[in-house]
Amino acid sequence: MSPGDFDFLRRYLHERSGLVLNAEKQYLAESRLMPLVRKHGLASLGELVNRVRLMPSSPLAIETVEAMTTNETFFFRDKVPFEHFRDTMLPNLLAARDRDRRLRIWCAAGSTGQEPYSLAMAIREMAASDKGAALNGFRFDILATDLSGDVLERARAGTYSQFEVQRGLPITLLLKYFTQTGDVWQVSPELRAMVQFRTLNLLNDFTPLGKFDIVFCRNVLIYFDQPTKTQVLNRLVKQIAEDGYLVLGAAETVVGLTDVFKPVPDKRGLYAPNLAAKETPPAVRSVVQRRAL
The missing domain is CATH 1.10.155.10 (Chemotaxis receptor methyltransferase CheR, N-terminal domain)
Structure with missing residues (x-):
């Protein structure tokens, strides 16, 4: 070349x-x-x-x-975000949505499906636990998007090799939620029914997707330059409920990029919309962000 x-x-x-x-x-x-x-x-x-x-x-x-584009992913990747999902996000949001009894979750870089299916398994496991009563009557809508249509086709099929299911997936969950045919494991129909997949470029308009309670946008921003990171974050906050959450990758942060999100104390990689920033005029926010850099 x-x-x-x-x-x-x-x-x-x-x-x-x-x-x-x-x-x-x-x-x-x-x-x-x-x-x-x-x-x-x-x-x-x-x-x-x-x-x-x-x-x-x-x-x-x-x-x-x-x-x-990079499509590196595996089940329950990095563990910590899924602990936050189980121990912080779900309990808080289940209580806050007691009337509507619906939660919308967006995996903004769904790749071959391991992340959204991990979330679906976490929900099913919580429902089967002693805390399961809190989930009674709740509807969970999980949307997974990705730039690549090819990887999303694999995700929809929910089929994985022996190597792929051995990366991060506990054997108990493998046997509970997957069936094996030869060297291929497939996610159960019940779990696949919990996730919808859609092709989407994060640089394009995603407002038609509507509002979400939780957005997982992990290990995507690291491939963008700084202006693009800021633009994506400033648009993402408009898609998240005021009491919702944004989950970033371990090597990603909002610090120095935008003030529309704030870190959740003692929860690495977890962010919440910064409601105070909405009261700050855009011109003032721009000056503050430049000074932070």
């Missing part, structure tokens, strides 16, 4: 997905895109880039973006 082709690819990926590809990552781009070159019978990476340049909204261009 020529330097000119790589520069175009970097700009294109940033515009279409927010992905920041450093100059020294050309080898990564080449390794991830070569399978596309072979799949479509192209002569070279240069031909692939040229086709994307000429038809930036073509199916091939979309495949190019999807090939460059």
Whole structure:
């Protein structure tokens, strides 16, 4: 891939997905895109880039973006967010929604489905525990979105290899919520029915999704530049109930990016809408944010 082709690819990926590809990552781009070159019978990476340049909204261009995005995930990844979900978010919100008896949860980077299915299992386990009475009559709507349609197709099927189910999934939950066919394990129909999947680019408008009580947006912001992170966070807060929660990845934070969220004390990676920020004029918030940087 020529330097000119790589520069175009970097700009294109940033515009279409927010992905920041450093100059020294050309080898990564080449390794991830070569399978596309072979799949479509192209002569070279240069031909692939040229086709994307000429038809930036073509199916091939979309495949190019999807090939460059990272879909690393596993069940109950990092554990702590799911402990917060069980011990803090659910108890608080169940009490607050006693009248409506409905909770909406959004996994904004659903990938191949391990995160939303982990949340569904956590809900089912709580319902079966001595705290289960608090969930009686509650409706849980879990929406999982991702940029890549291919990974969401895998998520909808709910099928995983032996290696995938061994990453973070306790054996008791594997036997309880999965069935095995050969070397493949499939999530139970009851669990799959709890999750809806939808293709979505976080750079695009997501207001039609409506309001959520909890948003998991983990390990996405780390791939964006600072202005994009701020923009996404400022739009996310509008989709979260005032007493709702935002969950970020272990390496992510809102500090220095925006004041529309505030950390939940003693709960790493957990944030709540900062209601005081809504009373602050946007111009003043902008000055405060620049000073924080």
